[in-house]
Amino acid sequence: MLKNHPLEKFRYCPVCGNARWVVNDFKSKRCEACAFVYYANAAAATAAIIVNSRGEMLAVRRAKEPAKGTLDLPGGFVDMGESIEQGMRREILEETGLQVTAMDYLFSLPNDYLYSGMTIHTVDAVFLVHVGDDVKPQAADDAADCLWIPVSDVNPADFGLTSIRRAVERFTQADKAPRVRDRKV
Numbered sequence: 001m002l003k004n005h006p007l008e009k010f011r012y013c014p015v016c017g018n019a020r021w022v023v024n025d026f027k028s029k030r031c032e033a034c035a036f037v038y039y040a041n042a043a044a045a046t047a048a049i050i051v052n053s054r055g056e057m058l059a060v061r062r063a064k065e066p067a068k069g070t071l072d073l074p075g076g077f078v079d080m081g082e083s084i085e086q087g088m089r090r091e092i093l094e095e096t097g098l099q100v101t102a103m104d105y106l107f108s109l110p111n112d113y114l115y116s117g118m119t120i121h122t123v124d125a126v127f128l129v130h131v132g133d134d135v136k137p138q139a140a141d142d143a144a145d146c147l148w149i150p151v152s153d154v155n156p157a158d159f160g161l162t163s164i165r166r167a168v169e170r171f172t173q174a175d176k177a178p179r180v181r182d183r184k185v
Contacts, residue, residue, distance in 0.1 A: 007040050009118055014038065042110065045122040046088040047075035047164055049106070049171050050098070050129045056148040058137060060095055062160060063144035066114050070160025073167065074143070075124070084125050092129070096137035096146055103127040107170065111163035126167045 013021045013031035020032035028039045050058035050073075059071045074095045078087030085103065092098050106126045113120045137146040154172050159165040 006118060006120065007038070010038075040121070042121045042123045044078040044084055044087070045076060045111065045113070045124045046078060046084060046091055047073040047124050047126045047167055048088060048092050048100075048103070048129050049073060049126065049167070050092070050096075050100075050131055051151065052131055052133045052135070052148070054133055054148075055151050057151050057154055058096065058131075059147045059149055059154075059159075060139060060143035061145040061147065062142065063139075064142045067160025069144075071147070071158045072143070072161060073126075073159075073164050075164075076142075077122070088125070088127055094141040095139070095143040097140060098131065098135055098137055100129050100131065103129050107167075109163045109166055111161070113161070113163075122163075124163045124167065126171075128171075 007023075007029050010029065011021060012019055013034060013036055015036040016031060016034040018031055018033035021029055022032060024030035024037055027041070028037050030037045058074065060074055062068050062070055062072045074092045075088065076091040076095075078084055079090070082090065088103060089100060092100055104127060106128050108123050108125045111122045111124050113122050139146045151172060154168060156165045156169040156172065159168050
């Protein structure tokens with residue numbers, strides 16, 4: 001099994017409650033009593049790199065653990081019944097008050113997210129969102145503050161979550177970063 005595999009926490013079959021709940025393979029457990037097999041798949045999550053035409057990127061300060069007080073990108077878990085795009089729009093609205101319609105998918109990254117003592121394996125879908133210079137984000141939900149940072153001044157080390165730090169590094173080091181200033185909104 002993977003290090004910190006979420007199925008290590010589950011001792012009984014969720015269907016019949018039997019303790020004969022054994023490792024089936026690296027991503028699943030099987031009940032020897034009722035034959036139910038459960039696969040622990042990665043959860044979908046999102047992150048938004050929001051930029052304006054002044055070449056600034058929007059960061060939020062985390063209001064909650066994990067990594068409370070560090071910088072983050074707006075985003076979070078995709079809810080059941082949502083597409084990744086719907087989840088991204090909802091998370092941006094909840095954390096910043098911004099209603100966005102247009103987004104461009106950039107890339108995805110695997111992540112281990114520690115929550116309540118349990119490692120949640122996620123796949124973080126990263127989107128690029130362009131907004132006008134007149135937008136005024138307001139921190140809410142699990143964002144304590146919203147900050148506009150010139151892309152050239154962004155320090156990935158200030159971002160507390162590993163996958164977000166990697167996404168910021170990838171964005172700021174890619175050839176996309178200089179084009180942020182040149183794109184018309």
